[in-house]
Amino acid sequence: MRKARARAFGTLCGLIALAGLVETCLSDPVNSNADLALPAPGSYTLDHIQRVPFGIVLEGNRFPRMLSKYTTGAITLLAFFYSYCADPNGCPLAWETFEQIRQAILLHPGLYGKVRLVFLSLDPVHDTPDVLKSIAQNYEEGATIVPWHFLTTYSYLFLNPVLRDMGEEISMDREASSSGNLVLNHLLKVFLIDNQGWVREIYSNQSLDSATILGDIQTLSMHAHAAQR
Amino acid sequence: MNRSARYWLIMAAATAAWGFSAPTPRADETCLSPYTAALIKGQEAYLHVWTLGEKGLGDESDKLVTIDADPKSKTYGKVISSVSVGGRGEAHHMGFTDDRKYLWAGRLDDSEIFIFDVGTDPAHPKLVKTITDLTEKTGYVGPHTFYAIPGRIVIGTLSNNETRDGVTGFSVYNNKGEFLSAHPIPTDNGGDGYGYDIAINPKKNVFLTSSFTGWNNYMRDLGSLIQDAEAMKHFGNTMVLWNLKSMQPEKVFSVPGAPLEIRWSLKEGDDWAITASALTSKLWLISHDANNDWQAKEVGTIGDPAKIPLPVDISIAADAKTLWVNTFMDGKTHLFDISDPTKPVQIYEKVTGKQVNMISQSWDGKRVYITSSLLANWDKKGEDNEQVLRAYDWDGEDLTLKFEVDFTKEKLGRPHHMKFSGRQDKASLEIPGRTASK
Numbered sequence: 136m137r138k139a140r141a142r143a144f145g146t147l148c149g150l151i152a153l154a155g156l157v158e159t160c161l162s163d164p165v166n167s168n169a170d171l172a173l174p175a176p177g178s179y180t181l182d183h184i185q186r187v188p189f190g191i192v193l194e195g196n197r198f199p200r201m202l203s204k205y206t207t208g209a210i211t212l213l214a215f216f217y218s219y220c221a222d223p224n225g226c227p228l229a230w231e232t233f234e235q236i237r238q239a240i241l242l243h244p245g246l247y248g249k250v251r252l253v254f255l256s257l258d259p260v261h262d263t264p265d266v267l268k269s270i271a272q273n274y275e276e277g278a279t280i281v282p283w284h285f286l287t288t289y290s291y292l293f294l295n296p297v298l299r300d301m302g303e304e305i306s307m308d309r310e311a312s313s314s315g316n317l318v319l320n321h322l323l324k325v326f327l328i329d330n331q332g333w334v335r336e337i338y339s340n341q342s343l344d345s346a347t348i349l350g351d352i353q354t355l356s357m358h359a360h361a362a363q364r
Numbered sequence: 365m366n367r368s369a370r371y372w373l374i375m376a377a378a379t380a381a382w383g384f385s386a387p388t389p390r391a392d393e394t395c396l397s398p399y400t401a402a403l404i405k406g407q408e409a410y411l412h413v414w415t416l417g418e419k420g421l422g423d424e425s426d427k428l429v430t431i432d433a434d435p436k437s438k439t440y441g442k443v444i445s446s447v448s449v450g451g452r453g454e455a456h457h458m459g460f461t462d463d464r465k466y467l468w469a470g471r472l473d474d475s476e477i478f479i480f481d482v483g484t485d486p487a488h489p490k491l492v493k494t495i496t497d498l499t500e501k502t503g504y505v506g507p508h509t510f511y512a513i514p515g516r517i518v519i520g521t522l523s524n525n526e527t528r529d530g531v532t533g534f535s536v537y538n539n540k541g542e543f544l545s546a547h548p549i550p551t552d553n554g555g556d557g558y559g560y561d562i563a564i565n566p567k568k569n570v571f572l573t574s575s576f577t578g579w580n581n582y583m584r585d586l587g588s589l590i591q592d593a594e595a596m597k598h599f600g601n602t603m604v605l606w607n608l609k610s611m612q613p614e615k616v617f618s619v620p621g622a623p624l625e626i627r628w629s630l631k632e633g634d635d636w637a638i639t640a641s642a643l644t645s646k647l648w649l650i651s652h653d654a655n656n657d658w659q660a661k662e663v664g665t666i667g668d669p670a671k672i673p674l675p676v677d678i679s680i681a682a683d684a685k686t687l688w689v690n691t692f693m694d695g696k697t698h699l700f701d702i703s704d705p706t707k708p709v710q711i712y713e714k715v716t717g718k719q720v721n722m723i724s725q726s727w728d729g730k731r732v733y734i735t736s737s738l739l740a741n742w743d744k745k746g747e748d749n750e751q752v753l754r755a756y757d758w759d760g761e762d763l764t765l766k767f768e769v770d771f772t773k774e775k776l777g778r779p780h781h782m783k784f785s786g787r788q789d790k791a792s793l794e795i796p797g798r799t800a801s802k
Binding site: 179341 | 567
């Protein structure tokens with residue numbers, strides 16, 4: 136199965152290389168543990184784990200938007216982060232994986248416009264819409280193919296109910312924060328959400344594998360396509 | 365610009381005025397799901413003990429008992445709280461959710477599952493939810509293993525509601541306690557359909573299940589069961605390797621004699637698991653062969669199998685060099701050198717009770733805890749029916765008793781499964797109390 140996937144990737148890269156997008160095909164952006172023996176996309180089902188809760192979020196300015204705007208209508212990969220988090224097993228790991236997924240989708244025309252990436256900040260005080268807008272600008276290229284939204288909230292009053300419902304506990308690490316730099320303890324969780332707003336998979340730092348995620352995205356896309364017919 | 369360079373450029377800008385965070389825990393105590401957070405690598409503060417109620421003793425109810433395990437505490441070795449759940453339903457095993465905030469505890473008779481909040485105040489757990497729909501949703505009976513995966517719990521069961529034999533499956537619930545899916549243990553390709561433990565190896569996208577016996581046997585008096593040749597045929601003789609992503613069986617192994625607890629090596633780079641078969645008193649290794657195919661192989665003997673010592677629980681060291689084994693019938697705690705897992709060698713044994721069942725060790729291996737009760741109808745009778753928790757220090761050569769709690773004298777019941785909690789730093793629960801964004 137993995138050989139077939141590699142062949143398909145190679146063929147796709149060849150076509151893209153002809154189109155001049157050489158850099159993206161220098162290596163498979165999906166960095167996976169070759170020992171995983173993943174099932175073929177579409178050959179398995181993913182549970183409906185829970186619905187994404189109601190929430191009010193901000194993007195780019197202080198105009199309130201429904202969280203559901205970012206979690207329905209497309210397959211969504213959502214992670215909680217904060218912009219200055221440097222825990223190598225936390226936000227940077229999620230960030231790197233999102234980068235890999237974004238690159239992989241750019242190579243999968245069948246997924247164009249069907250997937251969005253969402254980062255929702257755990258620190259609405261520091262991560263204002265303006266701060267996040269400057270980060271989002273780095274991903275404007277290709278945004279029509281795979282948009283990457285950087286969201287925040289007005290305050291913890293708005294954020295905490297979403298965190299609680301999605302099982303994302305946070306706390307301040309007093310010891311690590313004693314030098315004046317705020318450190319937030321949180322479990323790395325990345326949520327795969329179908330176009331109806333159902334969480335269908337949750338990845339931790341033990342299971343955050345980009346090939347696994349891409350297979351799950353393809354599975355959701357194939358099942359949604361089959362359901363429409 | 366490559367991806368990593370772009371990421372680090374963004375990070376550098378973002379962190380210019382802010383600091384860097386500390387790493388979060390990745391691993392866990394030696395026998396927990398690899399997805400469980402908040403590893404206790406130092407001194408555990410509390411022991412939670414899932415305890416079977418006993419008729420005529422105290423309030424007679426099943427209960428979660430919490431014991432102070434911190435030697436520096438004034439109440440070290442004492443019971444500091446107890447939460448009764450009502451009735452007696454064969455309390456058995458427990459498991460943390462991935463965030464370690466909640467502890468799920470099951471009963472093998474009535475299939476009820478109790479969810480305790482142990483994260484808010486681990487010294488005083490609170491019962492927050494009772495799940496009663498397992499049999500209705502799945503047809504399975506006897507929730508045994510509670511194994512965390514992100515946002516969910518996988519529940520391994522022992523029986524079914526139709527024949528009440530050992531044919532069963534496992535189910536998945538979300539952390540809110542809502543049923544998601546059920547998955548039968550295979551009865552074809554050599555499978556007997558029986559279930560018991562679950563253990564995941566995320567690096568290989570696989571998990572293993574083992575097999576015990578059904579409600580008809582585990583709720584029956586052990587003395588009469590052993591005399592019933594037909595009933596004794598109804599024990600599991602298999603393990604199953606599953607694909608974790610698809611939750612589909614991939615291979616059935618023949619492992620005669622009721623293979624019970626499964627422990628994956630936690631050593632970096634290792635990809636093997638070990639189990640003990642209760643009726644045949646053997647150690648089995650599950651690992652790759654030269655062709656990279658998973659195989660199960662008998663690798664050792666525990667005590668004298670002819671005497672049926674009944675190995676009931678095992679605990680693997682964090683460095684995968686040693687394995688504790690408790691044998692119920694002779695009350696012995698054994699230590700095996702498994703640094704070569706294909707050739708386990710017993711290096712120590714000690715009688716730790718008249719009957720011993722569960723065994724748990726600290727991450728550093730310096731402390732070992734045992735409990736006495738196996739199943740209400742399988743425990744010994746009369747004076748041999750001691751019901752205790754014993755805490756030992758292990759110095760590499762001998763187990764030294766540090767404290768014991770007599771669950772009969774304390775009018776608590778029969779102690780079975782144990783889990784650790786650390787002392788809660790209440791300050792760390794504070795969400796930064798900062799005001800709205802500007």
